[in-house]
Amino acid sequence: MDIRGLTKFSLIDFPGKISCILYAGGCNFRCPYCHNPHLVIDPESQPQLSDNFIFNFLKQRTGKLEGVVISGGEPSLCSALSGFAEKIKMLGYLIKLDTNGSNPDVVISIHKNKCLDALGLDYKAPSSRYMELTGSKIEDLVERVHRTISYAIQENIPLDVRTTVHKRYHSPEILRLMREELNALGVPVWTLQQFHPAEIIDNTLASAPTYSDAELIDIAKETGNHTRVRGLKGSFIFDS
């Protein structure tokens, strides 16, 4: 498995679990606000962690950590993911997969193999603008993302759907439209994440005006249903 980063301890990335995070190299999207640009554009620039190193670490942490978040980049692009997840499972960990949703068949296969306990999915844009915002050329991209979400709901997989919000791409009208699409898919809870102006793919975004916390909370309230807001420090600043 092409893992290019490790966060050894997290209380927020696997809801309700103490976890570590593994970051897979490479991604098939180019979201302008992505704050892992090196991992996405030039994964080879980041030191690769060997399976040996990772599994030694995980063995040492059994009983201390409950879960492993496999994030990225986009981990579903790596053909070794399934076997990698199996080995993590054999150590007794719960697994959360963070994905952009572009490979539903991979998600389904890992779940059928009993190696998926939770799913995090970034919902990027309304359907009509999905390819534009992600820079993706996958023609059936929206269908794929929706299929990933629908599968998680149908199989009762704990699902964390979130959207990083920047004013340039996400007007209040667009966010309302996205909430309607998620409602239609049966997504109960949606998280709006404050844009983080640190290292990103499109540097012009860092100085472009975006929402204050208060403005984002007002938008979340207006979208109705269960829409919450995560602030820059990672904790929720609004939860309806």
Ligand code: SF4
């Ligand atoms: S935000 Fe996620 S999906 Fe988008 S480019 Fe970065 S890693 Fe890929």
